[in-house]
Amino acid sequence: MVPPRDRRATLPGSPDMSSTPAVPAIRAWPRVTGQRMRRLAAVLLVAVWTTAGMPAHADTALQNTPELIRNVLEAVVNITVRKDMKRVSPAAEMAAATVSSSKPDHTAPPDIKTFIGSGFVVDPDGLVVTNYHVVEDAFEIKVMLPDGTVLTGTMESASRLADLALVRIHPDHKLVPVHWGDSNKVAIGEQVFAAGNPFGIGLSVSAGIVSAVNRDIQSTPYDDFIQTDATINHGNSGGPLFDMEGKVIGVNSAIISPTTGSAGLGFALPSNSARFVIERLEKYGWIRPAWIGVKLQQVTEDMAQAMGMSQPQGAIVAWVLPDSPAHKAGLEVGDIVLQYNNQTPQDERALLRDIVATPVGTTVPLVLRRDGVQHTVSITPEVFPRDQWAKQDAPLATERPKIVIPPDLGLNLAPVPKAEKMSLGMTDGLTAVLVAGVAPDSDAARRGMTDGDLILRVQNKSVATPAQVQAGIDAARAAKRNYVLMLVLPKVRPTPGPKWMALQVGVDG
Known part of the structure; x- marks a missing residue:
């Protein structure tokens, strides 16, 4: 089960800097505490894979579906x-x-x-x-x-x-890119199809419907997933979710399931959120989010009753950072944010996403309620401090492991004793070198070579002594090859005859 993370509703720059900064679309890590269903559910970071019913908008869409799919798969x-x-x-x-x-x-x-x-x-x-x-x-x-x-x-x-x-990547020809769709227009019940690499078997496609939008899987305070009744399989992570016009409306990212298999609850990152992130990464190398410096919480029914409100509405300010845009605009702890930039967010997750996407330096109106009275203030978001953002969002550096390959590849070789040639399966005129031992952690051992095997050829040259085998290995290294090819007669042969085996002599890259 994927371990849950603490995802408190905190804007960037809140006093608790361990909390997650605002971002339009957040990695799907589930909160699995609370209700019994959530204790059972584990969000698996794999892509949506749909198998529910034939997709169509109309008869023409049904007729054109095979051609449409063939075209869009060129980009997957x-x-x-x-x-x-x-x-x-x-x-x-x-x-x-x-x-x-x-x-x-x-x-x-x-x-x-x-x-x-x-x-x-x-x-x-x-x-x-x-x-x-x-x-x-x-x-x-x-x-x-x-x-x-x-x-x-x-x-x-x-x-x-x-x-x-x-x-x-660096192809030798122009590739076919996807066309983006507008995820804000995605409707529940709309038929969609997904493409990817389930279980590593190769490019595959299947279809389903949109089960819900703006889905909160309690992964972060910013969740906005498209839910689909997908049959999810390992290996589809990162693949596209298409609408019936062949446009990408989501990036398949997560499922919730009480097992490692599908329970019909698949989630895709909306295309509009994905495009925002992608365009920022291409332009700046990071998301460069806008920031106002407050901590917000959704007003719940209990909170509303405590404040004498007839119904829950807006997001309440829990903290304001000194010298932040919110502080400069006059926001105070206890204020209830009702509107931002002339929009009424349906929840605090939408408000956080709106704040992040605001052009830095642009002054926008913010409507709040304080002590039962509605006020409008102007606020100018700033850039989130990059060093603090990088601690939680920048990709981690990865070093290539140092793989040590011994000169002899971990092979203990010996001449074939004349008295044992017949028992080892050697016919007249056949030369070979006996494998007397194989280092347990060597590439040869992992590929199935074992003591008692016979090496007949190295790089398609016959060998009769251990020195000749080593010379073939050395020649492959000198030629800057990463592998040496050997013809091996196994001691135990499921099928008659020898087999070719490539053993690593160098490190890729």
Whole structure:
């Protein structure tokens, strides 16, 4: 189960600096305390995967759906990453486990694990969007295009809080980018489809409907998720949620489920929030959020009764930071914010998002109630101090692990005793070198080589002595190869005959 985080309703710069700064879209970490259902539910950081019914707006949409899907899939990619688990935090490890590959890499060192996810192209020159938790702590990122081309990716910028990352690849041709839709226009019951890489089996698509909008999964004070009745699978994190016009209306990010499988509760980050973050990351390298310096709480029914209000309305100010924009505007503890910038937010989460998205330096009206009397003040948001923001939002640096490969690859080799040639399966004229032992943590051991195996060829040259095997290994290194190819006759053969085996002699990258 993903551990819950303390997500108090706090604006940036509140006295409690451990609280989360405001951001339009926040990573989906659930609060699993409280009601029995929430104790059972665990938000898994994987993407929405829908399988409910055939999508359509009308007969024409039904007829055009296959062609529409074929076109939009040109912008969807599969992402495979490798992480050094010794360097991964427990929380990040839990998040990474939710997108783990269904095909474990038994050839990697024990602490190196492979994970898979999804993404989509937003710039034809090679900019890909995915969830941050997919690439978090990754020292290697591989992006597979729809045509099967695999390219090395680099995380260009990211927001931990928004759970979004921009990955740069360098294709030899222009890519097909997605077209953005307006998530503010998404309606409950609208039919949608999602694309991604479930279980690492490859690019797949399925369909469902929008179950709810502005969904609060108690992940943060800013939740605004699109809920869909998705059948969620591992590996879809970071993939797009499309409307029936083929436009991206969300980034598939989370599910709630009492198990590791789907319970029909899938959540996508709205496209408008995603675009806000992406555009800020591209322009500034960080979100550069607006900030007014107050702590707010939604007015509950109990609070309203305590204050003599006929019904709960607005967000109450719990703290005002000295010298903050809110302090300069005259806000006080106990004020109730009713409107911001001529808009009436439906809850404090919407208010926080509105504040963040305000152009810095723009003076806007704020309507508040104080002692039963309504007032309008002018407030000018400032930039959140970057050093404080970076502590909670900047992506963490990742170092490539140092993998030591012994000169002999961990192989203890010996000539084949003449008396044992027949018992080892060697026919007349066949030369080979006996594997007398294999280091347990070596690449050879992970690939299944064991004592009693015979090495027949190295780089397609016959070998008869251990020195010849070592010479082949050395030659591969000298040629700057990362692998050496060996023809091996296994001691235990599920199928007759030898097999080719590539053993690592160098470190990728």
